Amino acid sequence: MLNYLEVKNFALIDDLNIEFKHGLTSLTGETGSGKSILLESLQLLFGKRSDAEYIRTGTTKATVLGRFSLTPNQARDLDLPNDITLSREIDQSGRHLVKLNDETITLARLRQITNKIGLIHGQNDTYQLLDKSTYVSFIDLLNQVEINKLLQHYLLKRSTYLDALKAFENLKNKKQETQERAEFLKFQINELKSYNLVLGEKQELEEKVQRLKNFDSIQQALKLSYDTFNGQFFQTDLLYDAYKQMSKISVYDNEFKEISKLLEESYYNLEEAKKSVESSLDSLDFDSDAYNNYQERLYELSKIETKYAKSNDDLVKYLEEMTDELLMSQDFDGYLKIAKSKLDTHYDEAYKLGEKLSSYRKKLALKLEKELTQSLHELDLEKAVFKIEFEALKPQMVLGEDGLDSVEFMISLNEGEPLKALAKVASGGEKARFMFALKSLYAINSDLSLLVFDEIDIGISGKTATKMANVMKRHAKTMQILVITHLPQVAAKADYHYAIYKELVDKRMQTQINILNFEERTLAIASMLSDDEITPFAIEQAKKLLS
Known part of the structure; x- marks a missing residue:
């Protein structure tokens, strides 16, 4: 989990120091206050590509530092102590310096570490559901280790085949x-x-x-x-x-x-x-x-x-x-006959490994269908039916970079309705719930200790928002969840509530963050429930949500 985050000279952030605890933490604020900027800084620690444009104007470098506590399994798998400090620095030339406990490491090592710790869901990630070519990767998330083994063997044979084809x-x-x-x-x-x-x-x-x-x-x-x-x-x-x-x-x-x-x-x-x-x-x-x-x-x-x-x-x-x-x-x-015979042999070898990979994916797909359907039922989609359809494998089909499989996510959201392509029939709020359920399942199956959501609840309101908040609260018992949200129901369910805002300091705007006490939370949630001015009714509703 993430215990402490320090951000300096990053976009609107001058110098922020935040302590986090286990459980559900909500981060709220007005549009443009810097919530997504804070998330971007955290993504740097998770190996995202650096960009000198993020460096605050008038400074020469931006730095992000995070202190993490690893679970015993994570520490063993990564061969690291239980408590680690990761930092990343970017300068005006775009160069970056990555350190683990004050020792320089590669970006690949940083990603290896943070991929074991947690997962960050950005605002645009839900759009992946519109692209069916990404669906196979969602299936693979259920057991990335075994998939990677099968995929590597397949890719080696595929590479040999492509050389022979050339x-x-x-x-x-x-x-x-x-x-x-x-x-x-x-x-x-x-x-x-x-x-x-x-x-x-x-x-x-x-x-x-x-x-x-x-x-x-x-x-x-x-x-x-x-x-x-x-x-x-x-x-x-x-x-x-x-x-x-x-x-x-x-x-x-x-x-x-x-x-x-x-x-x-x-x-x-x-x-x-x-x-x-x-x-x-x-x-x-x-x-x-x-x-x-x-x-x-x-x-x-x-x-x-x-x-x-x-x-x-x-x-x-x-x-x-x-x-x-x-x-x-x-x-x-x-000569051509001999070359063609060798080519066919290389293809057959790669194809057989592709079939083996596909067979394992189909087992994972059945598990994903079952678990995801159960999760959707908890998110106010009680009648949802979810199926994964694999296109039939054909002889001499193209050997793709991720295997032979092409899949379609099929869903029925209402009782009596036939299964249809998810990308075509699901609304924005339904896609958001689907992605929330998918990322949560991945975190649980991968034994992650940190899950970060940036406005995963867009398009959701009312009792559906309450149900999503309850699921988040339940997941937060076994992992740390940080959620940027505009929903009062989610903010109220959080164990900790941070307010993100902008203020003018020395004639320049800066993003600030504060942890809220009960009274401050009441006003913040009431503000989320109101249009312009906070009304007494909104305050009463906020207190009910917090009770």
Whole structure:
């Protein structure tokens, strides 16, 4: 739950500090007083995209800080202490700084944390009911964890299929182009084959030419090395004797042991070097014919490299690619058949996982139908019947980003009326109650501890408002509920009532907030019941609502 909220330099808010408690809290105020601004600031802590436009004019940054208490399950799942502080700062460039207990975290981590804590319903969220493409996501809310597992497996296979589809389409488009290139490919293949290109050949030839070019220098160096090794002052036997002496005392000290090892290695390395020099000197020979052949071959390779603007090794690979392309042009239908077979296999694999996801969604849908219908009955829709219709899955249907499903929310709001599409028959107040019931079910099923509603009760009045207030009050026994409302019935049912208002401070408007006592609540609710002036009758009605 949210214990404390601090907002600085955010829109009309200069510096607000609010303490919240468990239960039902109502926030009321005139239109334009800043109620939604306060909600916007809270949404920043829930990972909403930041906007420099929210920074109060004349300041350089806006900050929002919230202190939360986690349930034992939330603390365990998030690997966090029971009490945490989240803060977010945005500057004029749009950059943001997010912190958890004074340590910087990512926006993704912030969202992960707050998604476990609570849910915020904004004023425009109800319009989602007009878009049937969002309905699947409402079903998924009942068990997001399991849905995400199934969806991830499906999306991996879908991605593989889409890659294969792209490759297949490219292959089809390439067919005509490749057939037109066939003669050109044959010419280049024959030309490159005539050069008998071999990977690494040019580098090897260049090394051989360099060796023969520097024959005299090499011969002289080898001879001097040979003479040094066989001179009277160079005796490797003495090095061997030194090694033997040190090996006798190596058992007494590790340092002696290391010296003995070095002497041994040096002796054998020198012996090996001596043999290598002798061997190189014996085999050294200047072959003028080989030298000329190497030079001619290098000239040929350089010429073909220049023509194709590719290195020798790249030409070898290019020849292989052209050969494959030519073979493809001669049997393109065969290649297409193989590619299509792979494509179909990838589709079938993704489709099967999509079916598995759809099957689980249908189980959740039955649960949602039952629980949501019960909730609607509590909200003055006693005769409501709610059903979720899934469009039949079809072979070769499009693999969507959220699976194969397309659903319609069907509802009958009056006894004897047939089921019809929710978006077409439900009034504004009925949609509001439907969304309230839906979000409440999600909060309960997800073990959330905070639920925030911004004017969820628009289009509702009278006894229906009282019933909604009673349901809110009941839910508030197990979670914290903050509700921005214009309904006196909801405000009166709240455990705590805050008034939000604007006042002129130093010639600038500021949003302020105060918690109300009983007398202040009475006047505030009476004002909600009145048109212009608060009447004695309105005050009496307010007292009755509060009693």
